[in-house]
Amino acid sequence: MNEHDAMRELLPLAAAEGLDGKEQRLLEEHLQGCAACSAELDRWRALGHGLRRLPTPQAPAQLVERTRQQIQLQLAAAKERTTNPWLLGFLVLLSWTLGVATWPVLRLLTQGVTSWLELGFRSAWVSLLGYTLAGWAIGGLAAVAVALRRASARRAA
Amino acid sequence: MSAATILWEAPLGPLAGETETARLRRGDPSAFEAILARYQHRLYRYLVRFVRDRALAEDLFQQCWLRVVQRIGQYDPRRNFEAWLFSVARNLAIDHLRRYKPESLDEPARGDSSEEPRVARLAAGGPSALDHVLERERAGRLEAALGLLPLIYREVLSLRFEEEMKLEEIAAVLDVPLSTAKTRLRRGLEQLRQVMEAQGTEERRL
Numbered sequence: 001m002n003e004h005d006a007m008r009e010l011l012p013l014a015a016a017e018g019l020d021g022k023e024q025r026l027l028e029e030h031l032q033g034c035a036a037c038s039a040e041l042d043r044w045r046a047l048g049h050g051l052r053r054l055p056t057p058q059a060p061a062q063l064v065e066r067t068r069q070q071i072q073l074q075l076a077a078a079k080e081r082t083t084n085p086w087l088l089g090f091l092v093l094l095s096w097t098l099g100v101a102t103w104p105v106l107r108l109l110t111q112g113v114t115s116w117l118e119l120g121f122r123s124a125w126v127s128l129l130g131y132t133l134a135g136w137a138i139g140g141l142a143a144v145a146v147a148l149r150r151a152s153a154r155r156a157a
Numbered sequence: 158m159s160a161a162t163i164l165w166e167a168p169l170g171p172l173a174g175e176t177e178t179a180r181l182r183r184g185d186p187s188a189f190e191a192i193l194a195r196y197q198h199r200l201y202r203y204l205v206r207f208v209r210d211r212a213l214a215e216d217l218f219q220q221c222w223l224r225v226v227q228r229i230g231q232y233d234p235r236r237n238f239e240a241w242l243f244s245v246a247r248n249l250a251i252d253h254l255r256r257y258k259p260e261s262l263d264e265p266a267r268g269d270s271s272e273e274p275r276v277a278r279l280a281a282g283g284p285s286a287l288d289h290v291l292e293r294e295r296a297g298r299l300e301a302a303l304g305l306l307p308l309i310y311r312e313v314l315s316l317r318f319e320e321e322m323k324l325e326e327i328a329a330v331l332d333v334p335l336s337t338a339k340t341r342l343r344r345g346l347e348q349l350r351q352v353m354e355a356q357g358t359e360e361r362r363l
Contacts, residue, residue, distance in 0.1 A: 012350075013343050016343075018342055051314060051318035051319065052318045053296060054318075054319060055297075056199075057202050057214075063219070064193070067219045068190070070219065071186075074226050074227075075186050078226075
């Protein structure tokens with residue numbers, strides 16, 4: 001391939017501004033003495049210009065709106081899933097403490113009426129465990145109920 | 158959502174110097190709005206050029222944004238967001254075509270692997286033929302000609318001339334070496350010109 005042919009090969013890329021520095025320099029030198037390649041480059045540029053001016057298909061407004069709504073739902077769902085673990089830990093501890101504290105408060109308020117339910121000190125850990133398990137069971141049931149309700153709301157949406 | 162939860166959450170509004178992609182990563186809906194507004198038409202255009210089917214482009218458009226939101230955590234902020242966005246769209250489109258229209262993932266036309274320069278053949282058609290076409294062809298004709306090219310050339314021409322991406326960005330979207338992107342760009346232009354000249358020659362005959 002002689003120099004002229006080699007330079008001619010570069011013309012489409014030159015019109016696309018895709019030459020590296022060295023290729024660009026070589027081509028510019030060649031173009032100074034080659035009217036045929038200069039004219040040819042103009043034609044490639046005209047083609048590139050035509051491509052740049054092609055009408056842009058516009059995304060339909062309804063499609064954009066639909067997408068926007070879908071993403072907002074997605075972001076909201078993702079947000080629900082990323083509950084702060086420290087907050088969750090704090091709430092669990094708080095509910096457990098309140099649950100355990102309920103018994104002495106109840107006893108105080110009922111002035112000993114419920115003393116027949118009272119367990120001895122030795123079996124205090126049993127009542128503590130009972131409170132804890134009951135609390136977790138109720139919390140778990142509540143979580144399942146909320147999840148089911150949200151799932152049905154999402155299906156309805 | 159309870160008031161307590163809100164107190165414990167990071168604020169969703171923009172922080173000083175924070176990019177939209179960083180805000181989207183935190184789940185800020187307003188960041189998504191801004192990104193969608195900026196890229197909606199360009200992304201849609203790219204998909205239309207890619208799949209040549211507006212209904213399918215609409216489906217892919219929606220899927221693409223969903224995937225962007227799902228995978229924004231995987232986006233490396235040091236990379237060009239635009240290139241990442243278009244590569245997400247491209248991968249989705251290719252997956253779809255591979256599954257439902259494998260024939261449309263056409264390889265270059267026969268003889269394209271040849272190293273023989275095609276410019277000489279083009280010149281044989283005569284400059285007047287091209288001048289003739291370029292002067293009076295409307296943009297619609299050029300668009301139709303673009304649609305006749307194999308996918309690998311359509312997309313590279315669209316990314317370069319419509320999306321105004323640099324070759325390095327195009328290579329990133331296509332996930333190919335820079336030299337391959339360059340070769341596809343050159344061959345795409347050559348093929349497009351061939352199609353245009355063939356149309357012009359045909360018209361002159363009529």
